[in-house]
Amino acid sequence: MRPSKSCMLFGSYHALNGIKDSVVLFHSVIGCNFGTLGPHFMNDMASIRQSSTVMSDREVIYGGESQIRKAVRLAKQLYSPRAVFVVSGCVPEITGDDIGGVCADLSSPECPVIYVPSPGFLKDEYSGYEDAGRILADLAEEGKECGGPCVNILGPAADDPRIDNDMNALRLMLGPQIRVNYVSSGCSFNDILCAGSAGLNIVIGRGTGMAERLKERFGTPYRVIDYPYGITGCDELCSAAEEAFGVDLSSVRTGFRQKTADSLEKAFSFIQGFYAMPAAVVADSARARGMERFLTRELGMDVCVRACREEMGDTEDTYDLIRGSEAAMIFGSGYEKPLAEVMEVPLIRMCYPVLDRVTLSGRSYAGVEGSVCLVEDMINETMAARNLKGGLYQ
Amino acid sequence: MKKICIYGKGGIGKSTVVANTAVAMSMKGLKVAVVGCDPKADSTRCIMGKRIPTVLDCVLLGNKGEVAFKGFNDILCIESGGPQPGTGCAGRGIASALKEIRDRDLLSDRDAVIYDVLGDVVCGGFSTPLREEIADDVYLVTTADFMAMYAANNICKGIRHYAVTSGIRLAGIIYNSRSMRNDISLVEAFAGRVGTAVAGKIPMSSDISKAEIKRKTAVELFPDGDAASSFNALADYMLSGKAVRCIPEPVSDELLEELCLQNGTEF
Numbered sequence: 001m002r003p004s005k006s007c008m009l010f011g012s013y014h015a016l017n018g019i020k021d022s023v024v025l026f027h028s029v030i031g032c033n034f035g036t037l038g039p040h041f042m043n044d045m046a047s048i049r050q051s052s053t054v055m056s057d058r059e060v061i062y063g064g065e066s067q068i069r070k071a072v073r074l075a076k077q078l079y080s081p082r083a084v085f086v087v088s089g090c091v092p093e094i095t096g097d098d099i100g101g102v103c104a105d106l107s108s109p110e111c112p113v114i115y116v117p118s119p120g121f122l123k124d125e126y127s128g129y130e131d132a133g134r135i136l137a138d139l140a141e142e143g144k145e146c147g148g149p150c151v152n153i154l155g156p157a158a159d160d161p162r163i164d165n166d167m168n169a170l171r172l173m174l175g176p177q178i179r180v181n182y183v184s185s186g187c188s189f190n191d192i193l194c195a196g197s198a199g200l201n202i203v204i205g206r207g208t209g210m211a212e213r214l215k216e217r218f219g220t221p222y223r224v225i226d227y228p229y230g231i232t233g234c235d236e237l238c239s240a241a242e243e244a245f246g247v248d249l250s251s252v253r254t255g256f257r258q259k260t261a262d263s264l265e266k267a268f269s270f271i272q273g274f275y276a277m278p279a280a281v282v283a284d285s286a287r288a289r290g291m292e293r294f295l296t297r298e299l300g301m302d303v304c305v306r307a308c309r310e311e312m313g314d315t316e317d318t319y320d321l322i323r324g325s326e327a328a329m330i331f332g333s334g335y336e337k338p339l340a341e342v343m344e345v346p347l348i349r350m351c352y353p354v355l356d357r358v359t360l361s362g363r364s365y366a367g368v369e370g371s372v373c374l375v376e377d378m379i380n381e382t383m384a385a386r387n388l389k390g391g392l393y394q
Numbered sequence: 395m396k397k398i399c400i401y402g403k404g405g406i407g408k409s410t411v412v413a414n415t416a417v418a419m420s421m422k423g424l425k426v427a428v429v430g431c432d433p434k435a436d437s438t439r440c441i442m443g444k445r446i447p448t449v450l451d452c453v454l455l456g457n458k459g460e461v462a463f464k465g466f467n468d469i470l471c472i473e474s475g476g477p478q479p480g481t482g483c484a485g486r487g488i489a490s491a492l493k494e495i496r497d498r499d500l501l502s503d504r505d506a507v508i509y510d511v512l513g514d515v516v517c518g519g520f521s522t523p524l525r526e527e528i529a530d531d532v533y534l535v536t537t538a539d540f541m542a543m544y545a546a547n548n549i550c551k552g553i554r555h556y557a558v559t560s561g562i563r564l565a566g567i568i569y570n571s572r573s574m575r576n577d578i579s580l581v582e583a584f585a586g587r588v589g590t591a592v593a594g595k596i597p598m599s600s601d602i603s604k605a606e607i608k609r610k611t612a613v614e615l616f617p618d619g620d621a622a623s624s625f626n627a628l629a630d631y632m633l634s635g636k637a638v639r640c641i642p643e644p645v646s647d648e649l650l651e652e653l654c655l656q657n658g659t660e661f
Binding site: 059 | 482487
């Protein structure tokens with residue numbers, strides 16, 4: 001049995017880790033910190049803003065409340081954070097530490113200490129993300145103004161591959177007419193306080209918990225979209241913004257199409273080789289659907305297996321499906337590397353976690369440059385593959 | 395080594411039974427140990443004449459030092475210890491302390507060890523003495539009150555859970571007559587239903603309370619009294635090898651209520 005998703009604590013972490021001036025403090029055993037830190041370290045080792053109370057037998061038996069106080073004090077000294085999010089793991093939620101009470105006692109207007117219950121035995125990572133989002137939405141303050149049309153982007157997480165580049169691409173797409181305020185993968189605590197002032201919440205897959213709560217509190221509408229890969233992804237995002245704000249982004253769309261065509265033209269023959277090529281996509285639902293849409297509608301590929309992690313049971317069952325298919329390329333995470341190696345097909349790493357690549361350049365997979373980078377990687381990985389490069393010369 | 399475990403409803407007199415029975419056994423020439431498995435850590439108070447440092451305090455809080463102390467008649471006294479009320483996980487504490495005791499091999503030279511376990515089998519931690527071959531015989535202390543019987547029946551469920559896969563057995567019911575009604579018939583009926591017998595009867599004696607206020611056992615302070623006599627008899631029963639050991643068959647709530655009504659418990 002290989003579970004396809006992680007626990008609630010991972011979801012909370014992904015919802016919170018993008019708040020760049022805050023600290024995530026795990027009140028749990030050491031593994032919770034270690035497990036989340038690994039993929040984050042590969043993504044941005046210059047910005048480690050997480051710590052742990054490192055519960056041991058002593059804290060289990062005698063209670064870990066004093067350890068929270070100590071850890072929060074140290075976190076404040078070490079990071080000077082704008083806020084501390086105390087994310088609880090399984091053990092203190094079983095033993096019954098009064099985490100909320102301690103957090104309330106340690107909280108101040110200058111540095112709120114916010115309790116985020118996240119026992120892994122209770123819910124999975126997707127539910128954890130939504131629950132944490134609701135807590136964030138409750139922090140948004142009334143009366144904040146962001147000046148002009150403004151959107152929040154919910155769903156992406158700080159440790160998603162190339163996420164900063166992708167979000168910059170979305171900003172370019174929407175701006176200068178529409179300002180992007182809060183982005184879940186990279187923001188400040190103040191952006192959350194201002195989250196209620198946006199005119200639209202764009203939910204990329206997950207984030208409906210926060211969006212619903214913002215709608216309840218501020219009346220902000222929200223729109224759930226798939227990950228905006230390619231021209232169709234751009235169209236969906238622009239349409240959502242046009243409907244919400246009554247603006248015209250047709251020039252953005254036209255420019256996107258033209259620039260994409262100009263760039264890809266140089267490899268048109270190789271791109272023709274992708275036509276009808278079978279592929280498998282394993283990712284969170286927003287990315288899986290967005291990628292399937294891009295591959296089928298824009299490249300004419302055949303997505304023979306599309307697996308959304310939220311809906312998957314045993315990962316091995318999905319892998320069996322892929323192994324039994326004609327897939328000549330896999331789109332997924334670093335987890336799919338052994339599968340791709342066994343099948344001797346290229347792996348395009350497009351979702352969390354990626355543990356064997358770093359992204360230091362501005363390469364994205366969203367936006368104009370993103371489409372070009374994505375196709376570039378597909379061609380190069382295919383040419384690098386042992387058996388399948390001939391497919392490009394049909 | 396005779397390994398005995400005492401369970402029962404909170405406040406029913408377990409620690410009194412444990413301390414006095416341990417003293418009685420020691421006076422028969424046995425090398426005895428008492429292990430308190432309660433965060434209150436007061437099981438050995440009347441044997442030591444004082445409170446002693448606990449295993450968990452020494453191991454987990456860094457208070458270096460001994461965890462096993464010899465009290466009256468060389469009885470080895472150990473307290474597991476645990477968290478303050480309302481904090482932490484006392485069950486895990488018991489499990490952790492018992493592991494430490496075993497790792498240090500503190501009990502291997504004893505002829506008899508008596509474990510005094512907190513109130514009820516509320517979680518896996520308090521069941522630790524029932525597994526891992528820590529105890530062989532379990533005795534339940536009860537009065538003739540309905541709620542005490544209810545707790546005893548509940549504990550039988552816990553014992554049964556482990557007994558079916560190990561050698562641990564319910565070995566008897568200890569009747570403490572210190573209650574509104576002093577009538578052993580209900581306890582005898584209950585013992586028969588679950589498959590065992592009444593192992594001893596503790597009288598309502600002022601010897602016990604007089605001794606406890608002086609941090610002594612009744613067996614030590616009033617060796618010729620009726621309480622001492624009952625504890626001596628209980629010790630003999632436990633050591634005799636004639637205890638009615640069983641995998642208990644807990645009764646239903648309805649049957650327990652019926653037993654109480656049939657045997658004259660006044661409500």
